[in-house]
Amino acid sequence: MDKNQEELLRRARKFDQQALAEIYDSYSTGLYGYALRLFGDTNLAEECVAETFARFLKVLHAGKGPKDYLKAYLYRIAHNWITDYYRRHPPESLPLEEEFNIPDEMRLEELVANRIQQDQLREALFRLTPDQRQVIMLVFIEGWRKAEVAAVLGKPVSAIKSLQYRALNSLRRILGITKNEVKHEAIRPYARFTS
Amino acid sequence: MKQSDHTLDSPLEDWFAVLRPIPSRNPQAAARGKENFMTQARSLAIPVSKTDDVRHIGWIVSIQQLIRNKEYSPMYVTLTTIALVLSLLLGGTGATVYAAQDSLPNQPLYGVKTFSEDLATSLSLRNHQRLQLELDYAGRRVAEMTSLALRGVNPPEPVLVRLEMHLDRVIELAAIAGEGDMIKPLLQVRARLEQQIRVLDEAPQVGSVMIRAMEAIQTRLHWVEFGLSEPNAFREQVQVRNQFQLLPEIGEAYSPGPGPNPDQEPGEGGFSPKPGPNPDQEPGEGGFSPGPGPNPDQEPDEGGPGPNSDPEPGECGSGPCPNPDQEPGEGGPGPNSDPEPGESGTGPGPNPDCCSDPETGSNNGDNGSNSPQEPGDGSSKSNGGKP
Numbered sequence: 317m318d319k320n321q322e323e324l325l326r327r328a329r330k331f332d333q334q335a336l337a338e339i340y341d342s343y344s345t346g347l348y349g350y351a352l353r354l355f356g357d358t359n360l361a362e363e364c365v366a367e368t369f370a371r372f373l374k375v376l377h378a379g380k381g382p383k384d385y386l387k388a389y390l391y392r393i394a395h396n397w398i399t400d401y402y403r404r405h406p407p408e409s410l411p412l413e414e415e416f417n418i419p420d421e422m423r424l425e426e427l428v429a430n431r432i433q434q435d436q437l438r439e440a441l442f443r444l445t446p447d448q449r450q451v452i453m454l455v456f457i458e459g460w461r462k463a464e465v466a467a468v469l470g471k472p473v474s475a476i477k478s479l480q481y482r483a484l485n486s487l488r489r490i491l492g493i494t495k496n497e498v499k500h501e502a503i504r505p506y507a508r509f510t511s
Numbered sequence: 512m513k514q515s516d517h518t519l520d521s522p523l524e525d526w527f528a529v530l531r532p533i534p535s536r537n538p539q540a541a542a543r544g545k546e547n548f549m550t551q552a553r554s555l556a557i558p559v560s561k562t563d564d565v566r567h568i569g570w571i572v573s574i575q576q577l578i579r580n581k582e583y584s585p586m587y588v589t590l591t592t593i594a595l596v597l598s599l600l601l602g603g604t605g606a607t608v609y610a611a612q613d614s615l616p617n618q619p620l621y622g623v624k625t626f627s628e629d630l631a632t633s634l635s636l637r638n639h640q641r642l643q644l645e646l647d648y649a650g651r652r653v654a655e656m657t658s659l660a661l662r663g664v665n666p667p668e669p670v671l672v673r674l675e676m677h678l679d680r681v682i683e684l685a686a687i688a689g690e691g692d693m694i695k696p697l698l699q700v701r702a703r704l705e706q707q708i709r710v711l712d713e714a715p716q717v718g719s720v721m722i723r724a725m726e727a728i729q730t731r732l733h734w735v736e737f738g739l740s741e742p743n744a745f746r747e748q749v750q751v752r753n754q755f756q757l758l759p760e761i762g763e764a765y766s767p768g769p770g771p772n773p774d775q776e777p778g779e780g781g782f783s784p785k786p787g788p789n790p791d792q793e794p795g796e797g798g799f800s801p802g803p804g805p806n807p808d809q810e811p812d813e814g815g816p817g818p819n820s821d822p823e824p825g826e827c828g829s830g831p832c833p834n835p836d837q838e839p840g841e842g843g844p845g846p847n848s849d850p851e852p853g854e855s856g857t858g859p860g861p862n863p864d865c866c867s868d869p870e871t872g873s874n875n876g877d878n879g880s881n882s883p884q885e886p887g888d889g890s891s892k893s894n895g896g897k898p
Contacts, residue, residue: 333553352533352534
């Protein structure tokens with residue numbers, strides 16, 4: 317952890333308003349994207365961000381909190397909140413959101429196909445274990461390094477590799493993809509709409 | 512994204528690619544979220560006092576911070592070890608002494624109890640404090656005897672010995688108080704002794720120790736009463752007694768004498784509880800002839816409250832002067848029916864006036880008596896002549 321983040325955390329523990337605002341600005345957008353990719357719902361994503369930072373304030377108030385890796389800590393909170401949410405509310409078909417900025421050049425059928433594929437992938441992700449899901453999300457969607465993911469999960473990098481391997485196999489099985497399969501129209505739901 | 516971390520086959524990559532792009536966040540929602548967060552942060556700002564968690568375990572944290580040093584300090588470790596060992600030793604000893612305070616003579620910790628009492632007495636600097644302690648310890652002995660008697664156990668002899676020791680020290684300490692300061696402690700001692708007699712009287716009489724304890728207390732009570740009536744004589748008697756280390760008999764010395772000893776030679780003093788410190792005392796010497804008193808086999812030169820029918824001038828009898836008609840200046844115990852002028856008697860007998868007049872040469876060396884001597888001694892010890 318660099319000195320700046322260490323100093324930022326030290327000030328945050330003293331509830332320095334400026335430090336807390338800086339933390340919010342640094343990580344809220346990334347957390348929002350992470351939650352939105354998993355939920356597909358902007359309201360839920362905002363709620364996830366709000367809950368994540370509220371829990372962060374509580375642990376600071378209790379004299380606890382992250383010692384070294386704030387980003388990993390926040391994503392862990394967000395991930396746990398999402399997992400808990402889906403335990404209480406099993407995933408349903410998500411409606412299209414007004415807030416989605418639809419590119420002008422995207423045709424309607426592409427938009428629908430894209431959305432369907434997103435839902436299918438989310439459903440497949442939520443059939444994984446929470447750790448497997450987080451590994452897939454952070455490594456392949458968010459683009460984190462395995463060492464960073466290991467910090468979030470509190471596990472060694474070798475365990476992350478193992479989780480990733482099993483998660484990918486499970487996803488292929490769920491999505492009906494063979495490992496060496498080239499792009500196949502049949503497994504791409506939107507292909508039915510675009511063909 | 513590092514390629515080595517994310518080697519993925521194309522179909523899955525296509526699936527994930529669908530999820531990567533996200534619409535930009537609504538700025539108003541983001542602003543609201545931040546505002547809420549900052550509001551929460553302000554409300555949860557650290558208060559003046561510590562948080563509950565820290566407050567409830569604060570003492571542990573303080574100790575940990577005290578112990579947790581960044582640098583290794585051998586001196587600190589040594590001091591900590593010494594402090595720990597001392598606290599264990601002193602704490603354990605203190606607990607043992609405390610636990611021993613309720614022990615009885617037939618219990619293992621009784622020795623600790625008496626040791627702690629002796630230590631406390633020796634550490635007390637003022638006579639008044641020592642007197643109070645001795646009085647308290649005498650009361651303890653009486654209470655121990657009573658407790659044992661209630662359990663049907665005969666109190667052991669050492670308890671009686673210690674009781675007498677405490678009582679004698681009380682008498683001694685009261686006697687060395689100033690002239691004006693003697694009355695108050697003596698009154699207190701008298702009240703306590705009377706109370707102890709009542710306690711022993713009400714307790715079941717198991718064995719002879721109880722009876723002897725009561726007699727010992729009564730004897731000291733007579734001493735105290737004598738001290739209240741004749742403070743100067745009392746003080747002098749005690750001093751002389753201390754000089755010859757006869758304190759254990761001091762109380763008995765002043766008990767009323769056994770009456771006339773027909774065999775006592777003229778000129779012999781009145782106090783002869785038992786062989787005294789001066790067995791070679793010549794006839795005509797006052798006071799402290801060591802004779803057994805009323806012992807019919809008593810030899811001449813021996814003391815005792817005999818019927819000194821014709822004491823020589825300058826002789827001193829320190830007996831209780833049972834003869835109410837005794838003239839001032841007459842000495843010796845009561846039966847001296849015809850004392851010569853200049854003789855003296857010092858005993859606290861029925862005629863206390865016999866010792867109060869300085870001209871009577873009461874009991875000091877002026878009249879030849881070099882140790883306290885009472886008529887009761889000889890009778891109570893050797894002849895059982897207690898009144």
